Amino acid sequence: MSGVAATPVGFAGAAWAVAKRELAGYFVTPVAYVFTIIFLLVTGVFTFASGLGGFFERGQADLSAFFFFHPWLYLFLIPAISMRLWAEERKQGTLELLLTLPVPLGAAVIGKFLAAWLFAGIALALTFPMWVTCAYLGNPDHGVIVAAYLGSFLMAGGFLAIGSAVSALTKNQVIAFVVSVVVCFGFLLSGYGPVLDFVRGWAPQAVIDAIASFSFLTRFDAISKGVVDLRDLIYFVSLIATFLFATVVIVDAKKA
Amino acid sequence: MIELKQLVKRFGPFTAVDGVTFRVNTGEVVGFLGPNGAGKSTTMKMVAGYLTPTSGSASVAGHEIASEPLAVKRVLGYLPEGAPAYPDMTPESFLRFVAQIRGLRGAAARERIAHVVGLVHLEGVMRQPIETLSKGFKRRVGLAQAILHDPAALIMDEPTDGLDPNQKHEVRTLIRSMASTKAVILSTHILEEVEAVCTRVVLINRGRIVFDGTPREFQQKSRHAGAVRVQVRAAAEQREAIARELRSLGSAAGVEEVGGTDGRFECVVLAKNREALPGEITRAARGKGWELESVAVEPGRLDEVFRSMTTGGAR
Numbered sequence: 114m115s116g117v118a119a120t121p122v123g124f125a126g127a128a129w130a131v132a133k134r135e136l137a138g139y140f141v142t143p144v145a146y147v148f149t150i151i152f153l154l155v156t157g158v159f160t161f162a163s164g165l166g167g168f169f170e171r172g173q174a175d176l177s178a179f180f181f182f183h184p185w186l187y188l189f190l191i192p193a194i195s196m197r198l199w200a201e202e203r204k205q206g207t208l209e210l211l212l213t214l215p216v217p218l219g220a221a222v223i224g225k226f227l228a229a230w231l232f233a234g235i236a237l238a239l240t241f242p243m244w245v246t247c248a249y250l251g252n253p254d255h256g257v258i259v260a261a262y263l264g265s266f267l268m269a270g271g272f273l274a275i276g277s278a279v280s281a282l283t284k285n286q287v288i289a290f291v292v293s294v295v296v297c298f299g300f301l302l303s304g305y306g307p308v309l310d311f312v313r314g315w316a317p318q319a320v321i322d323a324i325a326s327f328s329f330l331t332r333f334d335a336i337s338k339g340v341v342d343l344r345d346l347i348y349f350v351s352l353i354a355t356f357l358f359a360t361v362v363i364v365d366a367k368k369a
Numbered sequence: 370m371i372e373l374k375q376l377v378k379r380f381g382p383f384t385a386v387d388g389v390t391f392r393v394n395t396g397e398v399v400g401f402l403g404p405n406g407a408g409k410s411t412t413m414k415m416v417a418g419y420l421t422p423t424s425g426s427a428s429v430a431g432h433e434i435a436s437e438p439l440a441v442k443r444v445l446g447y448l449p450e451g452a453p454a455y456p457d458m459t460p461e462s463f464l465r466f467v468a469q470i471r472g473l474r475g476a477a478a479r480e481r482i483a484h485v486v487g488l489v490h491l492e493g494v495m496r497q498p499i500e501t502l503s504k505g506f507k508r509r510v511g512l513a514q515a516i517l518h519d520p521a522a523l524i525m526d527e528p529t530d531g532l533d534p535n536q537k538h539e540v541r542t543l544i545r546s547m548a549s550t551k552a553v554i555l556s557t558h559i560l561e562e563v564e565a566v567c568t569r570v571v572l573i574n575r576g577r578i579v580f581d582g583t584p585r586e587f588q589q590k591s592r593h594a595g596a597v598r599v600q601v602r603a604a605a606e607q608r609e610a611i612a613r614e615l616r617s618l619g620s621a622a623g624v625e626e627v628g629g630t631d632g633r634f635e636c637v638v639l640a641k642n643r644e645a646l647p648g649e650i651t652r653a654a655r656g657k658g659w660e661l662e663s664v665a666v667e668p669g670r671l672d673e674v675f676r677s678m679t680t681g682g683a684r
Contacts, residue, residue, distance in 0.1 A: 119472035119518055121443060130469040134455070134462075141457050141498075206453035210514075213417040213449065214470045215442040368419060 127216040131224025132231070139232050152190055152236045156182065160243065175253050179243050180261045180337045184301055184330055187272050192293035194233060195276025196286045198225050199364060203284035212368065222360045226277050226353075233269040237262065257339035264336030267349035268329055272297050274356035281363040297329075304328025370395050370552030371416065371522050375425035378411050378576075385411045387576035388425070393552040393569075395521070398544065400567035400584070401556040404679050408576040409556040410450050413524050416554075417447040429522045443471075446520030448528055452511025456500030460491050460510045463499060464517060471518045485513045488543055504531040512540065516547065523547070525555040529562060541566045560671035563587070574679040587674055594669030595643030596625075597650055602660035603634040612636060614653060620645040633662065 122130065139145040159182040161168045168178045202208040211221055247253045276293040283289050304325045313321060325331075332345045371393040378386040386408040393399050403409050414420040416427045418438045426433060432440035454463055464486070468478040486492060489509040494502055499510055508531055515523060528544070529537045537559075544553065544566050557563070563570055563584050570587045572580040580587060588594055603611060608627070611634055616624045620642035629635045640646040647666055654661045 119443075119477075120474070122470065122472045126472075127470060130466060133469075134458075134466045137462065138455070138457055205456060206449065206451055207455055209414070209419050209449045210453050213419050213442060213445075213447045214467065215439050216470055217439065 121215065124217055124220050128220040128224040128227065131211075131216060131221050132228040135225050135228030136231060139228070145232065148190065148194065148232075149236045149239060152186070153239060155186055156240055156243070159186070173251075176243060176247055176258050176261060177337065179240070180265060183265045183337075184268065184333055187269055188294060188297055188301060191233065191269060191272035192276050192279075192290045192297065194229050195273050195293060196280055196289035198229060198277050199281040199360070200284050200286045200289045203367075204286075208364075208368065212364075218361055218365060222277070222357055222364065226273060226357055226360075229273050229277070230270050233273065234266055237266055237269065254339065257337075260339045260341050261337035263341070264333050264345075267336075267346070268333050271300070271329060271349050271352045271356075274353040274360075275300065278356045278359040278363060281360050281367065300327060301329045304331040371427075371429050371524075371554060373412070373416065373425070373427045376412060376415055376422050376427055377424045378408070378415060378420060379423045384576055386415070386422075389573065389576070389578055390425075391571055391578065391581055393522075393554055395552050396549055397569055398548045398553040398555065398567045399569045399571055400563040401554050401571050401573070402558075402560075402563065402675065403556075403573040405558075407573045407679070409573060410526055412573070413447075413526050413554065413556065414449075416441075417445060417449075417524055418442055419449075443518075444521050446515040446518065446523040448511050448515040448525040450526040451530075452508045454499045454507065454510050454514065456498065458499055459496050460486075460499060460502075460506075460513070461495040463510065464513060467514050467517050473518065481517060481519075485517050488516070489513045490539070505533060505536050508532060509536075509540075512543075521551060523551050523553045525553070527557060528555055529557065529559065537562075560675060563671065572675070572678055579678045580674075588669035588671060590674045590678075591669030591671070592639060592673060592677075593637070593667045595640040595646065596667045597638045597640065597646055598663070598665045598667060599634075599636055599638060599650060600629075600662040600664075601634045601654070602632060602662055603629075604632065608634045611657075611659065614657065615650065618646070618649050618653060620649050637667070 156179060160176075160179040171178060199208070202211060212218065216224075244258055247258075248255075272293075275296055276289070279293045279296060280286075280289040282292075305328065316324075326348075332348055335342060336345055373392070374390055376386055376389045377384070389408070389412055391399075401409050401413070411420060415422045416429065416434065418434050418441055422435075426435060428434060429441045430444045432444070434441045458466070461482075464482045465478065468474075468482060473481055486495065489512050491506065491509055491513060494506055499507060502510070508528070512525070512528060515525060529540050532540060541562065544555065547553070548566070548568075555562075555566075567584055570580060570582060570584050571578060572587070580590070599615065601611060608629065612624050612627050615621060615636065615638050618638070620640060622639040622641040625637045625639060627634075627636045638646065638650065647664060650664055651661070653659075
């Protein structure tokens with residue numbers, strides 16, 4: 114038998130090992146730096162530019178001008194993180210390596226997702242000067258801001274989980290990016306006119322309500338106004354769980 | 370240690386692996402041969418738990434791959450085809466990652482990494498991104514990963530592909546040195562590798578095993594096994610007579626590759642009776658007064674056996 118004293122790592126240990134490797138991977142390439150800088154730059158511009166966020170014109174000490182654009186930024190920036198999650202492994206041939214190491218597939222999926230989510234979280238956390246500025250200029254409701262950060266982070270997780278499943282479908286990162294943007298766009302807008310009009314004509318009310326309830330925008334809107342409804346939290350968490358499960362199924366089906 | 374039972378893998382209508390059965394014990398090094406597309410990699414991927422067999426089963430150290438995939442992956446070292454590794458990582462961080470997954474920690478992990486790095490000679494490149502390494506180094510990073518946990522069973526898909534002759538020699542020496550305590554399967558296209566490191570040959574063609582035996586038995590399948598290469602000092606006009614004489618020997622099956630240069634006749638006499646042929650040739654030479662320069666018995670030609678077993682009978 115094996116002559117090396119090894120203690121088998123459990124599910125969480127394996128997931129953590131994968132997450133650590135993945136997260137380190139963001140920072141050895143320029144990806145992390147370029148992404149973070151662009152994210153900070155764009156959030157800054159959108160928040161302060163008059164005619165867009167109009168932070169100063171509003172004359173209110175809150176960050177709604179800042180959070181208002183998050184769904185739209187995430188729509189393009191999150192698929193840029195998630196597109197490589199599985200497509201790159203497949204392209205490099207490392208998928209075979211990863212899946213023949215003693216890592217449960219679920220642990221690999223969760224580990225990779227966590228790394229991406231943590232990374233998005235780091236980029237989000239680096240927007241703290243926004244909060245500081247706001248607190249310096251006025252007297253904002255810090256509870257609302259905390260809630261909005263939480264909502265933004267959850268929404269990023271939702272986008273990432275969708276992107277993870279899409280990335281598992283292809284080894285082409287460009288395809289993964291484009292398809293993720295489209296799917297995420299559908300989720301963003303599902304509570305709004307065009308999408309609902311599309312189904313209103315023929316679908317029963319229950320279906321319309323169900324589709325409307327999938328909307329990221331309505332839920333994020335509520336959270337970012339400081340209304341942390343348990344149902345919204347459950348929504349994002351179960352959405353993430355569903356798409357991670359889908360990722361497991363897709364990776365498993367595609368390799369065989 | 371490694372056991373394959375009636376393994377079958379179909380991709381749609383195409384049957385890549387068609388009922389492969391063999392077992393590998395500790396101490397055996399099986400050379401898994403076959404032409405491209407014969408199903409070697411597919412078979413290995415199934416044992417390593419990457420592909421799910423259509424039917425049949427495989428087990429490593431008593432663990433079934435279907436029911437206990439993680440247990441199999443823990444005891445097995447696997448080098449996938451092309452030795453994939455994360456290009457952005459350095460060999461150091463890559464091996465640390467594998468060590469962590471393998472449950473090696475702290476000092477144990479460091480010692481073990483240092484040990485395998487020494488075995489495959491990676492010392493000089495530990496801090497360079499893997500994507501900047503030469504093919505030979507990449508291959509050795511893959512090898513290091515596969516043997517990091519000192520696995521009881523080791524499966525390597527073309528471990529010496531892309532290495533220069535010196536590196537090939539080193540890897541073969543390494544495999545031989547580890548062989549006594551492991552069950553090893555390695556696939557290769559290089560037939561000399563079989564003689565150099567393998568204790569057994571399994572040859573597959575179109576997904577089926579067409580030979581399973583020792584390298585010596587494999588070699589003996591050659592038409593040329595036991596054939597005798599004869600060199601005689603002779604003038605050009607004598608050659609015809611010598612060839613006729615050799616062909617008529619009782620234990621000779623025929624004469625091939627007749628040739629020679631000025632003043633020398635050379636040919637290969639195929640054997641009908643391998644034991645008797647060399648003696649009969651020397652006796653004939655003595656009787657006819659030929660001036661023999663050399664009489665050499667051929668061990669058999671591996672490429673010839675390979676070809677004869679994997680061509681023809683097209684499906």
